[in-house]
Amino acid sequence: MISFSHVYKTYRGNEGRASHALRDVSLEIQKGEFVFLTGPSGAGKTTLFRLMSAFDRPSSGVASVAGYEIAQLTAATLPHFRRRIGVVFQDFKLLRDRTVFENVALPLDIRGDTGSSLQRRVMDGLDGVGLAHKADEFPESLSGGEQQRVAIARALIHKPGLLIADEPTGNLDPELSAEIMNLFERANAQGTTVFVATHDHAMVKSRAKRVLKIHAGQMGEGLWVSP
Amino acid sequence: MGFSLIAQDLKQVLRTWRRQPVTASATLVVLSASLALIGFMLVTSLNMKRILATWGEKVHLSVYLEDDVSPNVISALQAKLKSMPDVRDVEMISKKQAADFFREQMASYAPDLLDDSEFATPFPASLKVHLAEGINQDGSVERMDAMAKSIGGLDGVEDVSYGQSWVRSYSSFFQTVSAGGAVIGLILLMGSLFVIGNSVRASINQRRDEIEILELVGASREAIRRPYLIEGLIIGFIAALIALTINLGLFVWEVGLMKSSFAFARMATEIRYLNPLEAIGFVAVATMIGGMASLFTVRSLNDGWAAARRVRGDA
Numbered sequence: 194m195i196s197f198s199h200v201y202k203t204y205r206g207n208e209g210r211a212s213h214a215l216r217d218v219s220l221e222i223q224k225g226e227f228v229f230l231t232g233p234s235g236a237g238k239t240t241l242f243r244l245m246s247a248f249d250r251p252s253s254g255v256a257s258v259a260g261y262e263i264a265q266l267t268a269a270t271l272p273h274f275r276r277r278i279g280v281v282f283q284d285f286k287l288l289r290d291r292t293v294f295e296n297v298a299l300p301l302d303i304r305g306d307t308g309s310s311l312q313r314r315v316m317d318g319l320d321g322v323g324l325a326h327k328a329d330e331f332p333e334s335l336s337g338g339e340q341q342r343v344a345i346a347r348a349l350i351h352k353p354g355l356l357i358a359d360e361p362t363g364n365l366d367p368e369l370s371a372e373i374m375n376l377f378e379r380a381n382a383q384g385t386t387v388f389v390a391t392h393d394h395a396m397v398k399s400r401a402k403r404v405l406k407i408h409a410g411q412m413g414e415g416l417w418v419s420p
Numbered sequence: 421m422g423f424s425l426i427a428q429d430l431k432q433v434l435r436t437w438r439r440q441p442v443t444a445s446a447t448l449v450v451l452s453a454s455l456a457l458i459g460f461m462l463v464t465s466l467n468m469k470r471i472l473a474t475w476g477e478k479v480h481l482s483v484y485l486e487d488d489v490s491p492n493v494i495s496a497l498q499a500k501l502k503s504m505p506d507v508r509d510v511e512m513i514s515k516k517q518a519a520d521f522f523r524e525q526m527a528s529y530a531p532d533l534l535d536d537s538e539f540a541t542p543f544p545a546s547l548k549v550h551l552a553e554g555i556n557q558d559g560s561v562e563r564m565d566a567m568a569k570s571i572g573g574l575d576g577v578e579d580v581s582y583g584q585s586w587v588r589s590y591s592s593f594f595q596t597v598s599a600g601g602a603v604i605g606l607i608l609l610m611g612s613l614f615v616i617g618n619s620v621r622a623s624i625n626q627r628r629d630e631i632e633i634l635e636l637v638g639a640s641r642e643a644i645r646r647p648y649l650i651e652g653l654i655i656g657f658i659a660a661l662i663a664l665t666i667n668l669g670l671f672v673w674e675v676g677l678m679k680s681s682f683a684f685a686r687m688a689t690e691i692r693y694l695n696p697l698e699a700i701g702f703v704a705v706a707t708m709i710g711g712m713a714s715l716f717t718v719r720s721l722n723d724g725w726a727a728a729r730r731v732r733g734d735a
C-alpha cells in the first residue's frame with residue numbers, strides 16, 4: 194500500500210543552507226496493516242505524512258502510495274488519488290464557513306453523492322465520533338478536541354483504502370482517545386490500511402501494533418509487545 | 421444535480437460577498453463606471469457612423485446651370501454626367517422647384533422669413549447629381565474635388581457645389597474620434613479585466629484555505645474553479661446592466677437637452693440608443709470578460725498543489 198525508497202525531503206533555510214526533514218527514508222506498509230509512527234517533535238512525522246497524502250512532493254527518491262507514484266501525479270490524476278485516501282491533518286483543515294455536517298460530507302459531496310443516503314452516512318459518521326448533536330454548528334464554535342473528531346469523521350466517511358492520521362488524539366482525553374482508536378481498528382478490520390502518528394506511548398503499548406520510529410528525519414523500526 | 425451544484429456555487433459567491441462587502445461593492449462601482457464609459461463611446465461612435473451614413477446619402481453635387489441655357493445643352497450635359505463612373509442618378513431641379521424647396525426648408529427653421537416679401541429671390545436651375553454609394557465616405561473627398569473641377573469646365577455649367585467643407589471636416593472629425601475612442605476603450609477594457617481579476621483574487625486569497633482543503637480531499641479542478649468563474653460572470657453581468665442603465669439615463673437626458681436647443685434639434689431625432697440586440701451583445705461581452713478574468717486568476721492558484729506551494733523554503 195505504501196512504499197518509500199530512499200526518499201529525501203529537503204528544505205532550504207534562511208541562509209540558503211539545505212536541511213533534510215527526511216533523510217534516506219525507505220519503508221513498506223502492506224495493504225490491511227495498522228501501523229503507528231512515533232518520534233519526538235520535529236522528527237519529520239508531519240513531513241512524511243505530507244508526502245504520503247500528496248500534500249507535497251519528495252525532493253528525491255521514490256514514494257508510491259495506493260498504486261500512485263507521488264512525484265508523477267498530475268493535476269488530472271491528483272483528485273483520483275486523494276479520493277482513495279483519508280487524511281487527518283495535524284491542524285484539522287476544516288472549512289470555516291461550512292457546518293460540521295457539510296465538512297464531514299465533503300468527500301462524498303465532491304464525488305457527486307446527494308440525498309438521503311448521504312444524509313444517513315454523514316450522521317452515522319458523526320455518531321461514531323460522538324458529535325451528531327453538533328451537526329449544524331460551525332467549526333469555530335467547537336473545542337479543539339471536537340474539531341479533531343470532525344476531521345477524523347471526514348477522513349473515514351468515504352471508507353478510504355488508506356487512512357493517514359497525524360496525531361489524531363493529540364487534543365483528546367484518554368477515554369476519547371481510546372474510542373477513536375477503536376474506530377480506527379474497526380475501519381482497519383473492514384480493510385482500511387491505517388497509519389497513525391502519535392506521541393502517546395501508553396496507547397501505542399496497549400494496542401500491540403507494528404511501530405515505525407522516526408528521529409531527525411531517519412526511520413527505524415520496532416515492535417511494541419503488550420505486557 | 422446540475423441545478424443543485426450551481427445553487428451551491430451561488431451560495432459560495434454570496435458567502436464571499438457577505439464577508440467582503442466593501443471590496444465587492446467597490447469592484448462593482450469601478451467596473452460599472454468603466455463599462456458605462458465604454459458604452460457611452462460605443463453609442464457615440466454608432467451614432468456618428470449613422471449620421472455620416474444618412475447625411476452621406478444626401479451628399480450630392482449641385483450643378484448650377486447658366487441662366488439661359490438651351491434644353492439641348494441640358495440633355496447633353498445630363499447624358500454626360502450620367503456616364504461618369506461615380507454617378508448614380510441625375511435629377512433636374514427647375515427654378516420653381518428650387519424656390520419651393522428653399523421655402524419648405526426655411527419653414528422649419530425660420531418661419532418668419534417666409535412672410536418677408538423681399539425673399540422671393542430667383543434661384544438658378546440646377547442638375548442634382550446623386551453619387552454612387554461609398555464615394556462620400558472615407559478618403560473620397562479628393563475624388564469629389566476632382567469630379568467637381570471637371571464638371572465645372574463643361575458647357576452650360578455656371579457653378580458646382582457639394583458642401584465641401586462640412587464633408588471634409590466631419591469625416592476627419594469622425595476618424596479622429598473613432599481612433600481616440602478605440603484607444604480609450606481598449607485601456608478601459610484592460611482596466612476592467614484587471615478590476616475583475618483583482619476582485620476574484622481577493623476572494624481567492626480569502627478562500628485560499630478552502631481551495632487547499634478542497635484539493636486535499638480530492639475535489640476536481642473544475643469543481644473548485646466553477647464558483648469563481650460564476651462570480652466573475654455575475655460581476656460582469658451586473659456591472660454591464662448598471663452601466664447600460666446609467667447610459668440610457670444619460671442618453672435620454674442628453675436627447676432632451678438637444679431637443680431644446682435650436683442647433684441640435686434636428687440631430688436629436690437622428691441619434692438613437694443601442695438597440696436590444698446591441699445591448700444584449702454588450703452585456704454578453706461584459707459577462708464573458710468577467711468570466712475570463714476570473715478564470716485566468718483562479719487558474720494561477722488551483723493546480724492541485726496549492727497547499728504545497730505555500731510551504732516556504734521548499735528545495
Ligand SMILES: Nc1ncnc2c1ncn2[C@@H]1O[C@H](COP(=O)(O)OP(=O)(O)OP(=O)(O)O)[C@@H](O)[C@H]1O
Nearest residue numbers: 204214233234235236237238239240241731732733
Ligand atoms: N516548510 C518548511 N520549511 C523549512 N523547514 C521545515 C518546513 N516544514 C518542516 N520543516 C522542518 O522539518 C523538520 C520536521 O518537521 P515536522 O513537522 O515533520 O515534524 P513532526 O515530527 O511532525 O513534529 P511534531 O511532533 O511537533 O508535529 C523540522 O525540523 C521542521 O523545522
Ligand SMILES: [Mg+2]
Nearest residue numbers: 238239240283
Ligand atoms: Mg507534526
